[in-house]
Amino acid sequence: MKKQRLFTPGPTMVPEDVLLEMARPMQHHRTGWYREMHEEVHGLLQYLFQTKAMCLTFTGSGSSAAEAAIVGCCPTGHKALVIDNGKFAERWVEVCKTFAIDHTVLSLEWGRGADANTVSSAMDADPKIDTVIVVHSETSTTALSDVAGIAGVTRDRGALLIVDGITAVGAIPVKMDEWGIDAYITGSQKALMLPPGLAFVAVSDRAWERIDSGTTPTLYNDLKAYRKSMKTFDAPYTPAVSLMRGALLVLRIIKERGLEDVWAETSLMARATRAAAAAIGIAVFAKDPVDSVTALLVPDGVAEPALRKMMREKHGFHIAGGQGEIKGKIVRFSHMGYVDAFDTLGAISAFELTLMELGYKFDVGAGVAAAQRTLAGK
């Protein structure tokens, strides 16, 4: 028997019940059935984002909703500050370039998150900046930015704050209204434990004012078209009906558990993984580590491809490698969605067994033991 466990930071494992829910017979979307489902999904998304703002559902990857939020919130005459600290942040810089959005890039060392002071200084240096784009949890480097702190800065200055929450929302604390975020984006295939194909964006009233002040240079990713269809809980273009069925189910599950419980469990698994790494002499890559996914440095003398291959083929744990400049240097373990403490202990055990086979010297079992102590709260 060899079970497969998906530990990549998206797609993540999908609960069996949700897989079967999505396998139910197809139904049409221009119906009361769909509108009722969408209305319930919308209410649950508001809970997920902790907001009273309108939450829009896109058929597309997270990048579709992110593009929609950025181009909508940055019409001509406005200037964006993009915090670039990883592969996904780089993509939002690309959106600005592609749509000729006036912007300035603030590059951080990979593995670092942005904080309020950094953003404040950058805004002091360029008073034209009236929009900030930041990745809450930069999946490529597993770095956490202080979104609550940054929102304090943008609020004080009357700027808009757009947050890529793709591996944050539903995994770590996200409080859109309390913090004052203007556009919060997420995707289906991360903490929402769904297949890829849906993206969500919650849009504040302040953001809508900005959006309505300009013209939107895209049809498919036009927030206004989505807002218009929300009057009747419709969709402007044919929605991914089967994925919406799944979304309703996972969002109900999350609501029933309570977000605080989900956040606490995600954090516990991250802390257990970091404790395990420390106990076997493996360093955490990110200097500002997030709790939704952990990147560990591959030790000297161990080949990263061999490590991941053995993890996957021998032990059934599919972890991710690095991207861009840190490809080959790190491996990443997801703590999002349908994964529990014992899956995580299994991943740590498989990691130990693999490192042992690949000749890395350490106190075998120390990682699992440290993780167990963390799980036990000791």
Added chain:
Amino acid sequence: MKKQRLFTPGPTMVPEDVLLEMARPMQHHRTGWYREMHEEVHGLLQYLFQTKAMCLTFTGSGSSAAEAAIVGCCPTGHKALVIDNGKFAERWVEVCKTFAIDHTVLSLEWGRGADANTVSSAMDADPKIDTVIVVHSETSTTALSDVAGIAGVTRDRGALLIVDGITAVGAIPVKMDEWGIDAYITGSQKALMLPPGLAFVAVSDRAWERIDSGTTPTLYNDLKAYRKSMKTFDAPYTPAVSLMRGALLVLRIIKERGLEDVWAETSLMARATRAAAAAIGIAVFAKDPVDSVTALLVPDGVAEPALRKMMREKHGFHIAGGQGEIKGKIVRFSHMGYVDAFDTLGAISAFELTLMELGYKFDVGAGVAAAQRTLAGK
């Protein structure tokens, strides 16, 4: 026992095997597994479009791929002729407006398709036109355009031809290379009998020359980004993995049956439905009817909402109404995908039973009998 049968022209019914295939455990897309699947899907899409051209798969509704094709093929300095004969054609006019694409609109009576002469005359009248956008099967009016004939015109003049094949590809004859089409678009939830969420576009070499001559004003719907990722059968943004699993299965089924067989069966069901309508005194709406979906005029004295409601709630047949200016005047029956002759006979029978209950006078049974004769080839 009351079975539900989805006769809407998208989404259409999904085969049970395909539903279960998509319910298999989630796998990651940055893997050999995904690339092999994508490569096979790509080869099967080439068969589906009858082309050697590159076929790109988008995560989105058909509108995402259509937007990508239109904005890619119409950079600054080019002018498009958009044939407007229904709701979907109108959307491509909107794309041109949104992206400030130089264009002229040729409006046809709803229910009519475009032919070579119409396009030829329009191009004579405006020599700046070097791109034609036409809907092969206009789902909203069920009108068929003569894409083969129009392609003859665009080829002769060195213009590009972009075809919305959303309810054409996999349903009625589509021969991209033989005819000389430059961008052919389709979606997953029609003849491909999948849930909505994937869109496909096949792009000719001539189209790529045009696309490469300009800059693309969108990131998410940028054909170039998709082409780049095709070198390794990857995707530029996280693809809808579960839907791709389904796509592989349905495309294999279609290939195994053979397109000619699929086209013939679709046509037979359309002809049977039209024969049935004629036999009970009901008119076909479109003057140029397509075989993928049939629109029938609701007879005087019958309320369209009551008709569809009874069809659906009493008999389990979910048919579509009209859109835009013909809302309330027609009902539409799909012949695409996972629907057979006996489903179709059932729909005709339910239609007769419903009309009878709603007080329409006709020779009860004549519709089903006429359909049977058509099915028998008599």
